Amino acid sequence: GEKKAGDKKAGESKPAEKKASQKKIREKTRKPKKHHASRNPVLARGIGRYSRSAMYARKAMYKRKYTAPETKIEKKKKEKPPATITKPVGGDKNGGSRVVKVRKMPRYYPTEDVPRKLLSHGKKPFSQHKRKLRASITPGTVLILLTGRHRGKRVVFLKQLATGLLLVTGPLVINRVPLRRAHQKFVIATSTKVDITGVRIPKHLTDAYFKKKRLRKPKHQEGEIFDTEKEKYEITEQRKSDQKAVDSQILARIKKVPQLRGYLRSTFSLSNGVYPHKLVF
Amino acid sequence: VFKRFVEIGRVAFVSFGPHAGKLVAIVDVIDQNRALVDGPCSGVRRQAMPFKCMQLTDFVLKFPHSARQKHVRVAWEKENINEKWAATRWAKKIEAREKKAKMTDFDRYKVMKAKKMRNRIIKHEMKKLQKQASKKGKKLQKAQK
Numbered sequence: 001g002e003k004k005a006g007d008k009k010a011g012e013s014k015p016a017e018k019k020a021s022q023k024k025i026r027e028k029t030r031k032p033k034k035h036h037a038s039r040n041p042v043l044a045r046g047i048g049r050y051s052r053s054a055m056y057a058r059k060a061m062y063k064r065k066y067t068a069p070e071t072k073i074e075k076k077k078k079e080k081p082p083a084t085i086t087k088p089v090g091g092d093k094n095g096g097s098r099v100v101k102v103r104k105m106p107r108y109y110p111t112e113d114v115p116r117k118l119l120s121h122g123k124k125p126f127s128q129h130k131r132k133l134r135a136s137i138t139p140g141t142v143l144i145l146l147t148g149r150h151r152g153k154r155v156v157f158l159k160q161l162a163t164g165l166l167l168v169t170g171p172l173v174i175n176r177v178p179l180r181r182a183h184q185k186f187v188i189a190t191s192t193k194v195d196i197t198g199v200r201i202p203k204h205l206t207d208a209y210f211k212k213k214r215l216r217k218p219k220h221q222e223g224e225i226f227d228t229e230k231e232k233y234e235i236t237e238q239r240k241s242d243q244k245a246v247d248s249q250i251l252a253r254i255k256k257v258p259q260l261r262g263y264l265r266s267t268f269s270l271s272n273g274v275y276p277h278k279l280v281f
Numbered sequence: 282v283f284k285r286f287v288e289i290g291r292v293a294f295v296s297f298g299p300h301a302g303k304l305v306a307i308v309d310v311i312d313q314n315r316a317l318v319d320g321p322c323s324g325v326r327r328q329a330m331p332f333k334c335m336q337l338t339d340f341v342l343k344f345p346h347s348a349r350q351k352h353v354r355v356a357w358e359k360e361n362i363n364e365k366w367a368a369t370r371w372a373k374k375i376e377a378r379e380k381k382a383k384m385t386d387f388d389r390y391k392v393m394k395a396k397k398m399r400n401r402i403i404k405h406e407m408k409k410l411q412k413q414a415s416k417k418g419k420k421l422q423k424a425q426k
Contacts, residue, residue: 142386142387144386154386190385190386190387191385191386191387192385192386192387259387259390259391259394260387262390262394263387263390263391266390268386278382279386280382280383280384280385281385281386
């Protein structure tokens, strides 16, 4: 403890000069030890370069002595719950006492030692799948949408939702792309990033919020089936207010970067001589 | 017909191979296809290099054949080859090509806008001159009549 405090003081006064010894001490207390690769180079499969005794020396096993945990021997034997209990005999043969085991032997042994795994073993439902995100996509990245009605538009990435889809916004005033979900696979991540630190995205923007709503009212069996389904999508007031809340924060940051606004307004397209595999995005 | 010759001290640009893009000086000729080459100021160790991968530049250094690297370096720095090379059109073209390849999507947009603006200005001036020229022509015609 004292050593650490002393080191810290020295570190603070002279951050540039770090004595090797101080650094070593600090590093030892800080990092957990990394495991070394095999010290026995392979000559052929199954044959190492060094013998057992040589490896003993190379691995410094003479320094490493592991003892079994001695807690059971050192400490007084913990008060184990008693293995048996004596109970009074009731009923017909009243009086006297009998000895009863506290933990009884199992009354049933299954025919298989290791129970067989279900066919659905290891198959998780979609909600429990691992979501991956490409390293090139970080909050604030400008993405190029490739599919959907907004194809070719450049859009700002906000966050990844629980299902793995990307929450994305135009912003609306720039390119008419609202708060929307986009699929990671159908998107090109550019290296242009908008600084989005400190932008607060409302918590209620989840997948359920964006999911398409389908009316299911099978009351009418004939005739009016197609009329009842909502065909026209109407923009709710909540969506508008959410859009404003998020966009106002982002627009401020976009304005700081010169020409970024015009960039987001433009669309991406290929022309003669432009090959995506040769482009740096 | 030929202006650049393979000679001792000729500075060459390596066009392909592990040292692609670097400058080397020819120190000695080994045989018909190879030269002993050294680039102390460009990070190329003294080695044999085939002529095929070398492209001759306009620069020649003065040092005797098989001179030590130290002397090659001295001659190189005396002539300031690195700076002279960077000032040549050749090197500038290479740099421009590299920059173009590294352009990101945002950079391409900015270039597009800049080009557009530049062309507009040029066109504007052109149109002005054209108008002047046509006015002059009309004046002359009127005067002739």
